[in-house]
Amino acid sequence: MAVALILVLVAVGSVTFHLLSPWWWTPIASNWSYIDATITVTFWITGVVFVAVVLFMAYCVFRFRSRPGQRATYEPENKRLEIWLTVATALGVAAMLAPGLFVWHRFVTVPTDATDIEIVGQQWLWSYRLPGEDGKLGAVETRLISPENPLGLVPGDAAGRDDVIIQGDDLHLPIGRPVRVLLRSIDVLHDFYVPEFRAKMDMIPGAVTYFWFTPTRTGTFDVLCAELCGSGHAVMRSRVVVQSTEDYQAWLDGQRRFAQASR
């Protein structure tokens, strides 16, 4: 009796906690509201299943608890029931997987008009590189990294001459314009993580990874590292400032170019 009651309380308590919890996702600031929607669908399906399982268990514990003279029913299997349950489960799984894969397809399909920007991780500092007027990022090579050339730009590459390099300062982005974020690391794994953007991706030394998003809300957002990168992992912070196009342009005009910086 008590056991069944406690099981019911576990189910009811979990749902209550879910509904009343002050801890919920931060308001979104990118185009990935699809992801939030998929999470909501998943919460509904899994929540119903969890409550059903626990309540059914509580019912069994109450109804079929041992009493004098009671005997269990001998029934090795029941094909119809088992097939029914399998089909229902498969449908539930498909109901979560289908929207998931649909949204993933969007996630991996970068719009053609996206602007490339580069984010570079190192222990324990974020650097950013924006293309200049040519819209292209210049070539880089890890071997060329030095105090004067912290991101390892190839000096001879014309595309790199007007690149804007930001180290130890905030990243600025214009609102409403899709960006493809190219990610690079020069030492260990890092992960560029802004909770409000939902999207994130690891940065790997020796490779360039990417993801894309469109900022949809102006404001200043915290950047954290989401992949363990040594003892300074938790203090590897920066900020992203999403601005109106005009404000962004004004900020961009004030930045120095690679060719100026290295002269």
Next chain:
Amino acid sequence: MGELAHGAGGQIPAAEVPEMELPHPHGWWSTYVFSQDAKVIGIQYALTALAIGMVALVLSWLMRLQLGFPDTFTFIDPQAYYQFITMHGMIMVVYLLTALFLGGFGNYLIPLMLGARDMVFPFVNMLSFWVYLLAVLVLVASFFVPGGPTGAGWTLYPPQAILSGTPGRDWGIVLMLLSLCLFIAGFTMGGLNYVVTVLQARTRGMTLMRMPLTVWGIFTATVMALLAFPALFVGAVMLLLDRLLGTSFFMPTLVEMGQQLRYGGGSPILFQHLFWFFGHPEVYIVALPAFGIVSDLISTHARRNIFGYRMMVWAIVIIGALSFVVWAHHMYVSGMHPWFGFFFATTTLIIAIPTAIKVYNWLLTLWRGNIHLNVPMLFALGFIVTFVNGGLTGLFLGNVVVDVPLSDTMFVVAHFHMVMGVAPVMVIFGGIYHWYPKMTGRMLDDTMGKIHFWVTFLGAYAIFFPMHYLGLLGVPRRYHTIGETSFVPASAADLNAFISVVALVVGAAQMLFLFNLLWSLRHGRESGPNPWRATTLEWQTPETPPGHGNWGKELPVVHRWAYDYAVPGAPEDFVPQNEALPPPAHVAKGEATA
């Protein structure tokens, strides 16, 4: 029903199992220390695993002190914190869970449940334990070397694991990798033994489809481990070479703290593939024995046949096979080619189907049962709640795009603790309460057992259920301290403090369990040979605890499957597997096909 694979009325295979020659002990040392008896080896494995598990428990306390009360315990600096999480994770997953299920329960139960005298290679079996013990000692040694143990996280991802920004880079990581190699060597000796014993040493009548699900779970997990551990082994050796000899298997050109290193051309992500090709099957290496054991606990204490035995067996086998093609769901945001996401999300969610079938069948075994709420049954119920909860949050993380915001947050930590921490540990406790009488001849104390269960179950749930919401909020995992952010409200600190307090209490409850183990050894009620009135062979031994060779003069002969509870027409509500009479219900009614 006549076509049932467990059809008890069928013939008994005529093949005789040849008598094996047992290396009998001479004196105390070869009876209790260098024993070649699988039962003693099983207990040695279990005690060693519990001992190292206590270290992991203390480490988790230290972590929770830091997270719950940041800046209060100054000796827990970031380096120490990362060392604690790394050692806690590795100990729990490999040295406790794997060792206890396969080395502990596997050794003790496989020969007994199959009606064998022992494992087929007793000497190699003994060696397996001693190599495991050596692996544990090497691991513990890393606490005492200069620089301390590695703080690379239990996943040991390079390049970070072998560079100087990570604690334990000099000695710790080397000892960790060596210890893993030793563990795998030791496990292989034991694992081959379990597989050959299951295939070759079953007694007369014990067909594969009459084996208890415990054996099916341990057997399948062992086969998987033999296939998965080599990937970790080569990964560990290659990382060791990168660290010690300067090779570049996993090391690309990189600049560390302004210094160009001599590495070049390697791939960090290759290590992740090797690690998770082991790491994901590892989840099921822990889960499948738990599935098997919990099936037997539920059936025995609900006095009802396990529902859908054949489905249960096939589900175990299918889960085992599928678990080898889902590994990269740990790597959705690793930077691997994003198109892999479609494949791995699909395989991952498909695995939910056989897993759900298992849950349904446990519930349907309870349904119309005769449920005795003994301590092992309580733990089985606790397992179902925590496993279902953790399994369902797996559907979030397996569904590639949902994983993107949640990966590397506390949501992941909460998920895997629920599903492969709390749930299997519930089964371990349930199993110990269930089989302790067979090992010692005495029952564990019931009152202490119930207190232990309720504090552990409700406490663990209160720790890990709310933790998901910290992750949803965006709190990253593996953070020594979250510090100042714009998105984490001050109330999250209160939740963290609450979780920490509960964690301390749950940890303390484990002391009561250890006390119970010791106390009941002398003061426990005498159990007799079959206190739970169970059907499986280990309860039918002529002596309790069973002597060396298990069965006295003659091996038992098996006449039926392992789940003849409440058979209509039978005088008792259980019919042991080695009992010839009475015939099962459908034979008595003249429905037999054979």
